[in-house]
Amino acid sequence: MKRVVTLPSGETVPALGLGTWRMGENRRRRAAEADALRLGLDLGMTLIDTAEMYGEGGAEEVVADAIAGRRDEVFLVSKVYPHNASRKGTVAACERSLKRLKTDRIDLYLLHWRGAEPLAETVAGFEALVRSGKIRYWGVSNFDVDDMEELAGVEGGRRVATDQVLYNLARRGLEWDLLPWCRARRIPIMAYSPLDQGRILGKRVLKAVAARHGATPAQVALAWLLRHDDVIVIPKASDAAHVRDNRGALELALDEADLAALDAAWPPPRRRRPLEML
């Protein structure tokens, strides 16, 4: 089963993809990291999330190895550092990323978080990249509702394709405002650190729900996010067993009792909270 999420353009992308933070930092681990990504692609997780920041370009080089010879199978996401996100700087950063990725296009290019550059400048850079075919779509990351509102007021800003944000069982604040805001505008979100970087996996409730289904805690955490039809989920795994485990989340459907148990442990927000980020 390949679950998909629809972008504002109408194009669909895999709901479950592959993260790459912490990859490319150590030369001796690179081959194994590329193998893990290739395994994920073989299993149908054909969306890869990376950034110029990760391993200071090293993660993009690992991705290049993983997608060599199979670029057309992959929906490739990368990100520009805020300090590079002037109009010209965005274009130059993208060109450097394309070289490291050994490809001629990035499918979705994101502003990693808000910095000092005016949004109008960054959007102008993104739009120039779309016109030249170097990127297909652009979006943002770590934007709260006020940032999204400001973006919507910028020329071309409504063409934003996604907001990539911290979202998992233990980080639910965005359900109060940002998730409904995006949903009302048909902007899918990308949930990063969906396992809270492993911190939530030892919780008793997660183990109990997993046991009821013969599943693993990681699969429950991912299935909990995948039940939304407008959330793209990008766990990072450099261990092959973890990659296979994560893929299994697509087969797991949580029921009302599971959701109630998870809500009791990690309640939904009852008031507005600023967006959390890592």
Ligand SMILES: NC(=O)c1ccc[n+]([C@@H]2O[C@H](COP(=O)([O-])OP(=O)(O)OC[C@H]3O[C@@H](n4cnc5c(N)ncnc54)[C@H](OP(=O)(O)O)[C@@H]3O)[C@@H](O)[C@H]2O)c1
């Ligand atoms: N836009 C942003 O600001 C931002 C911020 C953070 C992350 N991200 C993106 O989101 C991706 C995912 O977030 P993340 O890397 O922070 O954290 P994560 O995906 O929540 O957790 C990754 C950690 O969980 C482990 N793991 C993976 N699958 C597992 C499984 N089935 N069972 C047990 N442990 C498992 C991994 O170990 P192994 O590696 O050893 O397999 C790794 O230590 C990143 O890689 C990055 O692409 C974006």
